[in-house]
Amino acid sequence: MTTATESVTVNVRPLADRVLVEPAPAEEKTAFGIIIPDTAKEKPQRGTVVAIGTGKKDEPLTVKVGDTVLYGKYAGTEITVEGREYLIMRESDIFAII
Incomplete structure (x- = not known):
């Protein structure tokens, strides 16, 4: 995962109303400190x-590069570019900008 100061350059250009999203990493621990195994991660x-x-x-699109967004659980198509996991989805699959 990248930090706020690290920029991501991807050689993928979505068409029309599609966006490329880098998913946030899955939670490693619960709020109580219990470690979640890989098989149970959401x-x-x-x-x-x-x-x-x-x-x-x-x-026109309402999201812009750098926005943190919430999207549906099964939204988009998973792709791998240069060893990194991304989702490509329509803007309408995005619920909110946070």
Whole structure:
């Protein structure tokens, strides 16, 4: 995962209203300090936008690169680029910018 000062350059350019999101890492511990095994980890529903398309003709995109977003549990398609995991999804799959 990248830090706020580290920029991500990806050689993927989403088309139309699609965005490329880097998912946040899954939680390692519960609030009480119990370590969660890999087999029981929930898929994250939060991530950072790393690339955006141009939007539709009459509908510009509202998210921008660097936004932290919430999306549906099964939203998007998982892809691997240069050894990193990303999700590519339509902007309509994004619920909120946080």
